[in-house]
Amino acid sequence: MDNAIFGHRSIRKYKNQPIPDKILEYILEAASRASTTGNMQVYSIVVSTGAEIKKQLWESHFKQEMVKEAPVVLTFCADFNRFVKWCKMRDAQPGYDNFLSFMTAAIDALLAAQNAALAAEHKGLGICYLGTTTYMADKIIDILELPKYVVPITTLAVGYTNEDPGLTGRLPRRAIVHNEKYQDFSPEEIDSLYHDRENSAFTKELLKINDKATLAQIFTDNRYSKKDNVHFSQQLLEVLKKQGFMNNK
């Protein structure tokens, strides 16, 4: 447990080595034991291992090489499809075509994903989450043939690691933990929280390469820009509508 949780690094280079069925089953079984709202299990996991389908997913995930390289790609979806089908067959009127139900199902999917990630790491495998899943949900829906009431939320690349990066530095814990109520940050506190990160050799190198004045600008201008975020927000809301989750009246 400690090794999996406290030794986590995101792995972006994988060996060309398949994951034995037994280990993959262990990972999927671990995912299925996560908490799920009302034991409805309103999520699903698509396990992609074939070269052709991984190539299609790779295109969607901004051509990040690890999607092709990793032997297993797990797409975790918010999924009310099975549950709604069951309700209809049992003389029950499902009311799950709304935003709250989407969030409920997304929560299920993410708790299962983190169980899968830790189970894989516990078995000595490496993992990386692909944030591009929500950006490119529409394309992933086409590739994986996801029906109505199914939306991909996150993706895990899983495999034997072919690199050995160090742990990623985190902000001091007071940046994320609040006692009893939220304590908002003064400018001095923000300075103090980000001091070490902004003054690291790594950041200085990054600023030089990207020709930026501050680390924050690398996020706002290059990595997660307003333009991209607005574009993908519109696209994701369109996906929620198309997949049947925006009937909120």
Next chain:
Amino acid sequence: MDNAIFGHRSIRKYKNQPIPDKILEYILEAASRASTTGNMQVYSIVVSTGAEIKKQLWESHFKQEMVKEAPVVLTFCADFNRFVKWCKMRDAQPGYDNFLSFMTAAIDALLAAQNAALAAEHKGLGICYLGTTTYMADKIIDILELPKYVVPITTLAVGYTNEDPGLTGRLPRRAIVHNEKYQDFSPEEIDSLYHDRENSAFTKELLKINDKATLAQIFTDNRYSKKDNVHFSQQLLEVLKKQGFMNNK
């Protein structure tokens, strides 16, 4: 690891016994090691232990006794507040007031929550997720004084267990796992997936108590009704707007 993942049960009765600081710190440190988008750490955890604040949270969480009983209540929030403040102080224009950014931050919060849950269970504590968090986000925002760009996503009750429930039965794994692409379910498959659950003694008792013809009706009519879902969908979308996450143009 195996004990925490495969031994998970939701615990709803807790002993009146505080969690030692060292163990609470271990849980919070575990949460902070979860994957986070671009290492932005766009989430926060509010740790509530005081009787007065737990009472207020208990009111919001549909008066579920465990919120008062558990020594520690952890509220996990999607949180761009600190990051946006930092960007503004560093001559960078943040573009995180949109739906995609909300989802990014919610994903961060949920991966951290599941790390915390497993770390607590690894130390012999019990946990329960509170799905009421997204239903009552507006009230929780008031109680915990959450600023703009902060939305509560889920809550964990954590403490020493005062009950010993068995493992919750899950559907056969083919209900959630799909190979390569999504394989939609035929009516016969739905029957087969739900057969054991529908025919258990527990379900039969539940149908009698609730005077319902099918198990699905207990979900659609009692537990998660369309009326409630629509009401809380509207409320949650209103919260996203109010907290600054719906500027999608």
